[in-house]
Amino acid sequence: MKLKVGLLGAGSWGTTVACLTAKNCDTTIWARDINTVKEINQNNTNEKYLPNAILHKGLKASHSIKDTVKNADVIVMGIPSQSFRKVLEEAKPHIRPWVPIISLAKGLEISTKMRMSEIVEEVMPGHPAGVLTGPNLAKEIHFGKAAAAVIAMADKSIAKKLQTVFNSGLFRVYTNSDIIGCELGGALKNIMAIASGMSDGANAGENTRSALITRGLSELTRLGTAMGGKQRTFAGLAGMGDLIVTCSSTKSRNHHVGFELGRGKKLDQIINEMNEVAEGVKTAKVVMELAKDYNVDMPISNEVYKVLYEDNTVFEAFRGLLTHEVGSEKEPG
Ligand SMILES: NC(=O)c1ccc[n+]([C@@H]2O[C@H](COP(=O)([O-])OP(=O)(O)OC[C@H]3O[C@@H](n4cnc5c(N)ncnc54)[C@H](O)[C@@H]3O)[C@@H](O)[C@H]2O)c1
Numbered sequence: 001m002k003l004k005v006g007l008l009g010a011g012s013w014g015t016t017v018a019c020l021t022a023k024n025c026d027t028t029i030w031a032r033d034i035n036t037v038k039e040i041n042q043n044n045t046n047e048k049y050l051p052n053a054i055l056h057k058g059l060k061a062s063h064s065i066k067d068t069v070k071n072a073d074v075i076v077m078g079i080p081s082q083s084f085r086k087v088l089e090e091a092k093p094h095i096r097p098w099v100p101i102i103s104l105a106k107g108l109e110i111s112t113k114m115r116m117s118e119i120v121e122e123v124m125p126g127h128p129a130g131v132l133t134g135p136n137l138a139k140e141i142h143f144g145k146a147a148a149a150v151i152a153m154a155d156k157s158i159a160k161k162l163q164t165v166f167n168s169g170l171f172r173v174y175t176n177s178d179i180i181g182c183e184l185g186g187a188l189k190n191i192m193a194i195a196s197g198m199s200d201g202a203n204a205g206e207n208t209r210s211a212l213i214t215r216g217l218s219e220l221t222r223l224g225t226a227m228g229g230k231q232r233t234f235a236g237l238a239g240m241g242d243l244i245v246t247c248s249s250t251k252s253r254n255h256h257v258g259f260e261l262g263r264g265k266k267l268d269q270i271i272n273e274m275n276e277v278a279e280g281v282k283t284a285k286v287v288m289e290l291a292k293d294y295n296v297d298m299p300i301s302n303e304v305y306k307v308l309y310e311d312n313t314v315f316e317a318f319r320g321l322l323t324h325e326v327g328s329e330k331e332p333g
């Protein structure tokens with residue numbers, strides 16, 4: 001018998017993942033907007049988030065969280081980080097005991113500095129928590145371009161079972177037991193993508209972008225390992241892989257925010273003009289606090305933070321980076 005997936009959140013990635021799981025499982029997706037529910041059920045489309053895409057014909061949409069999760073064998077959370085807890089709390093009374101809960105989100109909760117799997121453990125103790133992450137631009141995967149991802153869970157046997165839920169011909173899902181590293185890789189790379197976007201928007205050049213990506217990897221690995229992630233994870237799909245795609249692609253929302261800042265637009269205007277989330281904008285706040293808590297030097301994140309929240313210009317950000325002491329590549333600084 002096919003497993004049943006209940007997926008909460010019908011944005012671009014939630015809808016894309018629902019189409020992937022619908023190939024292997026009975027999948028129901030919850031959308032908070034009734035018009036999105038009708039559109040998915042009647043037309044097999046979700047034009048707001050996946051323009052010109054035809055969704056999997058077997059995918060069902062629901063406006064009821066209860067109906068979406070009550071019979072599910074796996075819950076998938078396609079909700080951005082700042083709303084993740086609220087939606088999970090709404091779903092909680094209807095989720096069956098011990099059902100695994102997999103996060104698609106790449107961010108940290110501002111008020112608590114928590115990762116999404118920590119929120120799952122707090123709200124729903126006893127339920128295996130995991131994350132699906134990696135270099136996964138929804139708009140490429142939906143249109144059938146090959147990609148690889150990681151499912152990270154503490155329990156290897158559950159991760160192995162869930163591999164079969166998400167894996168398909170063109171979407172290759174590896175397992176990893178380092179959930180801390182996988183979640184942090186996904187969250188921290190978004191800030192580097194804003195930096196890289198700023199550099200591209202200001203026409204700084206490709207050598208600059210490459211330096212930002214490489215030093216960005218070093219920076220996120222420093223914080224990630226201090227917080228308990230494994231060094232190898234940051235060199236894998238959830239770290240370097242995701243960092244490269246997000247820092248180099250104009251399809252990335254975080255890169256887009258940085259690009260527009262680099263062209264001189266104000267953050268409020270950029271956000272108001274987008275109808276999708278760029279997680280790095282909020283994660284930058286949390287990361288500056290974590291850098292202090294763990295006493296880790298994070299020069300790139302610090303400059304991004306100052307552009308986002310202290311009215312610094314992109315020019316000042318680059319000057320800040322260029323005047324930062326140049327250490328040895330092997331040293332942490
Ligand atoms: N889009 C991608 O390519 C991609 C790839 C991998 C991971 N992610 C991550 O997946 C997560 C979801 O991103 P997305 O791309 O689907 O975002 P999106 O901006 O396309 O859509 C967000 C969805 O969440 C819903 N939502 C937002 N706040 C809500 C609330 N308070 N209550 C209920 N629903 C709410 C919106 O209605 C929408 O359906 C993010 O953390 C993102 O970083 C995205």
Ligand SMILES: O=P(O)(O)OC[C@H](O)CO
Nearest residue numbers: 134135136137252253254
């Ligand atoms: O569009 P972004 O910047 O949220 O990035 C999407 C994915 O995280 C890329 O792996």
